[in-house]
Amino acid sequence: MYLGLDLGTSGLKGVIIDDKGNVLAQESVSLSVSSPCATWSEQDPLSWWQACIDVIQQLHQRLDLSKLKAIGLSGQMHGATLLDAQGDVLRPCILWNDGRSQMQCQDLMNTFPELIERSGNLVMPGFTAPKIRWVKENEPEVFEKLAFVLLPKDYLAYRLTGFMSSDCSDAAGTLWLNPETRQWDDVLLAATGLTQANMPKVHEGCDLVGVLSEESAQALNLPELPVVAGGGDNAAGAVGMGVTNAGQGFVSLGTSGVYFTVSESHKANPENTVHAFCHALPNRWHQMGVTLSGANSLAWFAKLVDKTVPELLDALEESELQRTSVLFLPYLNGERTPHNDPLANGQFVGLTNATDLNGMTLSVLEGVAFSLLDCQNALANAGSIVDELSLIGGGARSAMWRKIIANVLDKRLIYRDGGDVGPGLGAARLALLGEQQSQGKDIEELIAEYCTMPDILASHEPDEEMKVYYQRKYELYQSLYHVTKPLNEALSNLS
Incomplete structure (x- = not known):
């Protein structure tokens, strides 16, 4: 058996597969996010380790974990976890959806024009580098003690093995x-006052990085298992869904929303606000469009109206409502693709006395789908077009939402077995690949054998009768951001 640990924003999941890749068990523990100031988003790294202990404790009650052979990791990207020379946490982790470093982003692009060329990406507040520049300028006492910077899942790997890796x-x-080059760049590090001494060693996602330390094995009641490097949540999700070759893609409906396509080489396209990163598997890269509030938009609305997400979805389905004059912008945490605007705000437009809860719920589902269409258009402008998409993430469990997204994107969408735990499944697959690779087996043969697409649970074709409705509403959606942007900027100055 192989264990995948997926450290998300809202919780940590543990997924166990057998040596055939079948999911045997999964458990999860919730995590909380702190927002001490407007646009800030932070999390306590120590809560990640406690969640890891709790999840594995739950899995012990389901299966005999003495049969585990390896552990893989997946995690929310971009978070700045700052450690001192003793490996102790210096401050709460600044998360991927934190928008405080907008000024530092502009300064970095003005001062280091080569940064975009060397990284292949725009400098955005969500990324890690500008966060460190913000800490240096606003918390100099923390920066002075800073010895190591780790990403969230890599902090877990450090707690598991005692080794710093990514x-x-x-x-x-x-x-x-x-x-x-798939390695740290000295020039890029120097732009934020760091060197390679501050960074963990970079591996391929299926490489072994250590074994459970005696202390961690005891805390988790596990043998001293090998641990693989793992992958960022979206790359790991691609591994879980078998999206491993150029021309394949998926949409993720997690806390954020992601449109992911695989490429055979690094294809940078920052002018279209497209992220161009490495895949978690060797000799592969990927492009992404990202909306910062995916399933989080629906969770936020449910909390606002004192309902659960299933209650909202069930009521909407029972109403059989398919069209609404209400329009929703899902910019609750600002937006990346295509606007790169941390000050963008969420909005409802078109409310009247006749508006009911179902109409507002439908507008939220549509708004997130429109934000994914923004991503699709940006990727198309960057030369990345796919005919068929897999759908993963917690939001993908809703058949109604899947149908709306298929209509808006005008694409065939496939919901596969394990789609609700894609990154965790991918982390477990990476553990399997790593353990098998350590026995001398060829990695490409292993990828072909184990990183297949899971069974199809449902597929959704675009509904031609709804096409005109969604096209007209998308045009209004696009114009709304630009019309209200000056107002949003003025409102941000009031807080």
């Missing part, structure tokens, strides 16, 4: 990695 898919999202 993989190139996750590291590419820091802006310190050169995606072509």
Whole structure:
């Protein structure tokens, strides 16, 4: 058996597969996010380790974990986890959806024009590098003690093994990695006052990086198992769904929303706000469009109206409502693709006395789908077009939402077995690949054998009768951001 640990924003999942790749068990523990100031988003790294202990404790109750052979990791990208020389956490981790470093981003692009060329990506507040510049300028006492910077899943790997490591898919999202060489770049590091001494060693996602330390094995009640480097959540999700070759793609409906396509080489296209990163598997890269509030938009709305997400979805389905005049912008955490605007705001437009809860719920589902269409258009402009998409993430469990996305994207969507735990499944597959590779087996043969596409649970074709409705509404959606942008900027100055 192989264990995948997926450290998300809202929780940590543990997924166990057998040596055929079948999912045997999964468990999860919730995590909380802190927002001490507007646009800030932080998390306590110590809560990740406690969640890891709790998840594995739950899995012990389901299966005999003495049969585990290896552990793989997946995690939320871009988070800045700062450690001192003793390996102790200096401050809460600044997360991927934190928008405080907008000024530092502009300064980095003005001062280091080669940064975009060497990293292949725009400098955005979500990435790790500008966060470190913000810490240096606003928390100099923390920066002075800073010895190591780790990404969230890599902090877990450190707690598990005692070794500091990363993989190139996750590291590419820091802006310190050169995606072509798949290693840290000295010039990029120097732009934020760091050197390679501050960074973990970069591996391929299926490389072994250590074994459970005696202390961790005891805390988790596990043998001293090998641990593989793993991958950033989206790259790991691609491994879980068998999206491993050029021309394949998927959409993820997790806390954020992601449109992911595989490429055979590093294809940078920052002018279209497309992310160009390494894949978690060797000799592969990928492009992404990202909307910062995917399934989080629906979770936020459910909390606002004191309902659960299933209650909202069930009520909407029972109503059989398919069209609404309400329009929703899902920019609750700002937006990346295509606007790169951390100050963009969420909005409902078109509310009247006749508006009911179902109409607002439908508008949220549509708004997230429109934000994914923005991503699709940006990727198409960057030369990345796919005919068929797999769908993963917690939001993908909703058949109604899947149908809306298929209609809006005008694509065939496939929901596969394990789609709700794609990154965790991918992390477990990477553990399997790593353990088998350590026995001298060829990695490309292993990828072909184990990284296949899971069974299809449902497929959704675009509905021609709804095409005109969605095209007209998308045009309004696009114009709304630009019309209200000055107002959003003025409102941000009031807080």
